[in-house]
Amino acid sequence: MQIVIIGSGVAGVSFVEKYRTLSADDEITLVTRERDGYYSRPLLSRGFTKTDIEQSIILKPFDKLRENNINVLCGVDVTAINRTDKSIAISGSQKTLQYDKLIIAQGSAAFIPPPYRPFEKLFFCLNSLVDLKALRQFRQDFLNRNQRPNWGIVGGGLIGCEVASDLAVAGDNVTLFHATDRLMERQLVAEDSALLLKVLQDSGVKVLLNQAVQEFIKEDGKVCVRTEVKAEFDGLIVACGFKPRTELAQLAGLEIGRGIKVNQQMQTSDESIYALGDIAELPNGKLYAFILPIRNQALWLAEFMAGQKQDDWTPPAFTTKAKVHGFEAVHPYNV
Numbered sequence: 162m163q164i165v166i167i168g169s170g171v172a173g174v175s176f177v178e179k180y181r182t183l184s185a186d187d188e189i190t191l192v193t194r195e196r197d198g199y200y201s202r203p204l205l206s207r208g209f210t211k212t213d214i215e216q217s218i219i220l221k222p223f224d225k226l227r228e229n230n231i232n233v234l235c236g237v238d239v240t241a242i243n244r245t246d247k248s249i250a251i252s253g254s255q256k257t258l259q260y261d262k263l264i265i266a267q268g269s270a271a272f273i274p275p276p277y278r279p280f281e282k283l284f285f286c287l288n289s290l291v292d293l294k295a296l297r298q299f300r301q302d303f304l305n306r307n308q309r310p311n312w313g314i315v316g317g318g319l320i321g322c323e324v325a326s327d328l329a330v331a332g333d334n335v336t337l338f339h340a341t342d343r344l345m346e347r348q349l350v351a352e353d354s355a356l357l358l359k360v361l362q363d364s365g366v367k368v369l370l371n372q373a374v375q376e377f378i379k380e381d382g383k384v385c386v387r388t389e390v391k392a393e394f395d396g397l398i399v400a401c402g403f404k405p406r407t408e409l410a411q412l413a414g415l416e417i418g419r420g421i422k423v424n425q426q427m428q429t430s431d432e433s434i435y436a437l438g439d440i441a442e443l444p445n446g447k448l449y450a451f452i453l454p455i456r457n458q459a460l461w462l463a464e465f466m467a468g469q470k471q472d473d474w475t476p477p478a479f480t481t482k483a484k485v486h487g488f489e490a491v492h493p494y495n496v
């Protein structure tokens with residue numbers, strides 16, 4: 162059997178490694194746009210205080226997978242899924258790759274609110290190692306001149322708070338804009354949001370709540386955020402959540418909701434195609450966009466496809482934790 166996986170995040174890599182231990186004969190091919198290896202996405206938001214991050218974030222070079230008889234095509238994009246002849250198209254290649262079973266583990270991109278899209282060239286996001294490298298390079302140019310960049314961060318959710326904290330602890334000037342009256346209101350109770358606010362303020366972050374950011378402007382080499390007033394920064398980061406990369410699946414005619422719709426066995430509306438990780442929407446309408454349940458899904462699917470499981474995938478109990486320096490929530494997170 163020819164098994165093809167799109168994506169080398171925790172979903173894709175956990176699946177291929179487990180499946181290889183269960184089946185010596187099937188051909189496994191992992192196709193990914195990444196070039197640096199399998200890396201820890203959660204560590205991205207510690208990318209400014211950890212000086213060796215570009216090396217230490219790599220959990221596994223792709224050659225380690227190849228040593229286990231897993232084909233890896235890296236630095237390429239899957240550009241189409243052809244369900245009629247069961248193949249995928251790959252950027253830069255005239256050839257297509259056939260599959261018997263396809264696993265879509267493409268993860269998610271940063272969500273950019275529609276009003277911000279015309280200004281995309283004016284801000285950064287932090288969703289991948291490529292994004293982190295770009296941010297670090299931008300910051301390094303200031304450090305080389307013995308200066309500290311002045312950052313504006315839009316979005317006081319989990320990632321916005323983590324990045325604000327890490328940049329402030331690394332010594333930069335940070336202003337955090339949040340649309341509602343308290344930070345991380347989706348995950349934390351009000352008491353913990355207040356605690357988080359104090360921790361961020363104590364580390365030097367200027368937090369502005371109830372801020373409707375309307376537009377971004379470039380003026381005299383600075384980027385400006387316009388709320389009720391105008392504020393000027395060296396660098397802007399938009400952290401407004403994530404969006405599953407459903408475009409390929411949608412073009413291929415798979416059923417889509419917020420993510421790719423799957424049943425309790427991670428199977429899409431096409432019986433030869435499965436979806437895992439940030440991109441998979443379960444029948445209860447949920448996306449399980451955290452490392453622990455995703456790894457659990459991937460290991461479960463490997464066992465299911467190897468004939469070792471017949472029952473449905475059920476989410477394990479899990480919690481999360483904001484990686485904000487010095488912050489511990491008193492109450493459980495809402496996940």
Ligand SMILES: Cc1cc2nc3c(=O)[nH]c(=O)nc-3n(C[C@H](O)[C@H](O)[C@H](O)COP(=O)(O)OP(=O)(O)OC[C@H]3O[C@@H](n4cnc5c(N)ncnc54)[C@H](O)[C@@H]3O)c2cc1C
Pocket residue numbers: 167168169170171172173192193194195202203204205206237238239240266267268269287288289320406409437438439440449450451452453455481482484
């Ligand atoms: C900054 C940050 C901090 C986080 N912190 C935490 C945390 O502390 N705890 C936690 O549990 N979760 C955290 N998360 C969420 C967690 O990292 C994700 O839920 C998880 O990594 C998703 O894994 P995935 O394998 O589904 O997708 P991804 O890790 O996004 O991997 C998808 C892969 O598919 C590839 N790909 C996409 N499209 C194509 C294509 N067309 N062709 C080829 N390749 C393609 C991508 O390059 C990527 O390698 C964090 C996320 C971010 C961004």
